[in-house]
Amino acid sequence: MEFLAYRAGVILAAVVLDRLLGDPPQLPHPVRLIGYLIASGESIRRLPLPVRWSGTLLAMGVIAVTGAAAWLLVKLGYAAGFWWGLAVEALLVYLAVAPHSLAGEALAVDGYLQRGDLPGARQRLAMIVGRDTAGLDEREVRRAAVETVGENTVDAVLCPVFYALLFGAAGAWVYKAVSTLDSMIGYRHGPYRDFGRAAARLDDFAAFVPARLALFFVPPAALLSGLSARDAWRVGWRDRLAHPSPNAGHGEALFAGALNACLGGPSTYNGRPSEKPYLGAEYPPPGPPAIRQAVTLLWATAWLFAAAGAAVLVFLSRF
Structure with a gap:
């Protein structure tokens, strides 16, 4: 099982690359290609099938194509040489994890707030959240930014790293396909309610374990960040299931406790009020x-989770 030790190195290299480089702005990100595939595949709704079936077919097709493409790229890399294969796999995992871009967008919102530019902060926030931002005051903008960092610490960091640890680069990109499907068609209301049901359920299933693993990594990361580990655990455990999503509440509740800040509450999505606890x-x-x-807590959690996962792989590689 020596390959597990090499996979551990791939994971760590990917997180280091993301920290140093972020997403390469001059290149089309693979998530955009997945988005194009989903948008192109929506014509499947015209087939004489129940809407839920056509949505399920689209989800399965996008996941299969994405996973196969990642697997093929890794195979081609290894065909060129062992180190080429490792490099391709590290590159693919690096593109799948997103702490750098998440941190950058959140800090950009913070920068506008520090300059007293509330309209600019609202506009920048709208790029990373689904809620309506036009009428938010400064405290609401700040709350929304912290919430999205907490939620996406699970979705954009722990989940892809978790599946990369289990299945390599192909696993990370299968998860990214599921996540992108959910973000594009996995709505609980409106025209996508039935068509996107499979995408939403798959995303709930895929994030279930990583969201709960966050309970064991965010509190020690809070300690490393000079925040409250005790309150992160207490509030995270108490409030994690209060959120209407089975997974999103974990990251948000943990961050609320670590920062000693109240998150959640009423929001508006596409003009529709949403009362969240x-x-x-x-x-x-x-x-x-x-x-x-x-x-800071996002990065500490990312490093701790990647290092712990890599250590487990190195240990297992000895057997």
Whole structure:
């Protein structure tokens, strides 16, 4: 099982690359290609099938194509040479994890707030959240930014790293396909309610274990970040299932406790009010340092999770 030790190196190299480089802006990101595939495949709705079946077929097709493409690229890399194969796999995992871009977008919102440019902060926030941002005040903008960092610490970091640890680069990209399907068609209301049901359920299933693993990694990461590990665990465990999503509440509740900040509450999506429970209701709203603290916690969690996963793979490689 020596290959597990090499996979551990691939995971660590991918996180280092993301920290140093972020997403290459001059190249089309593979997620955009997945998005194009999904948009092109929506014509499947015209088939004489129940809407849920056609949505399921689209989801399965996108996942199969994405996984096969990643697997083939890795195979071609190894066909060129062992180190080429490792390099291709590290590159693919690097493109699948996204702490750098998530941190950058959140800090950009924080930068606008620090300059007193609330309209700019709202516009920048709209690039990373699904809620309506036009009427948000400064505290609501800050809360939304912290919430998306907390939620996406699971979705954009722990999940792809988890599946890369289990199945290599192909596993990470199968997850990215599931996540992209959910973000594009996995809505609970409107015209995609039935068509996107399979995508939404697959995303819930795929993130189930990583979301719960966050309970064991965010608190120690909070300790490393100078935040409250005790409150992260207490509030995370208490409030994680209050969120309407089976997984999103884990990251948000953990971050609420670690930052001693109240998250959640009412929001508006496409003009439709959404009443969500408060997470960490005993705390005040996020203060001016909260976004920067959330980004620090994001990176600490990413490093800790990747290092722990790599250590497990190295240990297993000895058998």
